[in-house]
Amino acid sequence: MVEVQLRVNGTAHRLELDPRVSLLDALREHLGLTGTKKGCNQGACGACTVLVDGERITACLALAVQYGGREITTIEGVAHPLQQAFVRTDGFQCGYCTSGQICSALGMLAEVEAGAPSAVTEHLAEPAVALTDAEIRERMSGNLCRCGAYNGITDAIRETAGVPS
Numbered sequence: 001m002v003e004v005q006l007r008v009n010g011t012a013h014r015l016e017l018d019p020r021v022s023l024l025d026a027l028r029e030h031l032g033l034t035g036t037k038k039g040c041n042q043g044a045c046g047a048c049t050v051l052v053d054g055e056r057i058t059a060c061l062a063l064a065v066q067y068g069g070r071e072i073t074t075i076e077g078v079a080h081p082l083q084q085a086f087v088r089t090d091g092f093q094c095g096y097c098t099s100g101q102i103c104s105a106l107g108m109l110a111e112v113e114a115g116a117p118s119a120v121t122e123h124l125a126e127p128a129v130a131l132t133d134a135e136i137r138e139r140m141s142g143n144l145c146r147c148g149a150y151n152g153i154t155d156a157i158r159e160t161a162g163v164p165s
């Protein structure tokens with residue numbers, strides 16, 4: 001067992017963990033933060049997405065011991081207009097993917113703001129990325145939704161970013 005100091009949603013926690021424990025299991029099983037979901041547990045679905053220092057990661061592929069001292073944000077620590085937008089646009093049905101979708105979208109919007117291109121960005125020389133629906137769908141493609149709420153998810157992100165449809 002090793003001691004790990006995790007800072008989650010602004011609160012510091014000291015845990016004794018097996019070094020093999022994933023960040024996802026540390027959040028869910030050791031800190032009771034079950035808003036972050038476990039889908040595939042192998043990096044394929046995005047249900048476990050959280051923010052670390054504002055960047056999105058899949059917590060099932062991360063070891064908790066690697067994240068000592070970093071600022072981790074889970075859905076329990078998010079209060080953002082994007083959440084209301086998901087409600088308005090029917091961006092979910094069962095809701096299982098939703099916390100991952102929202103954390104991922106917040107990380108994604110920060111990437112766009114920073115000018116990071118995606119695989120579908122057409123004008124790489126432009127300083128600003130135009131957030132088209134194709135950009136949103138490409139950038140959110142790591143987050144699967146078994147209910148198929150993709151249109152509502154795209155609408156919610158577009159609306160929150162202030163992009164006209």
Ligand code: FES
Pocket residue numbers: 037038039040041042043044045046047048049058059060061
């Ligand atoms: S549970 Fe982590 S990507 Fe699916």
Ligand code: FES
Pocket residue numbers: 091092093094095096097098144145146147148149
């Ligand atoms: S809302 Fe059910 S999996 Fe996305």
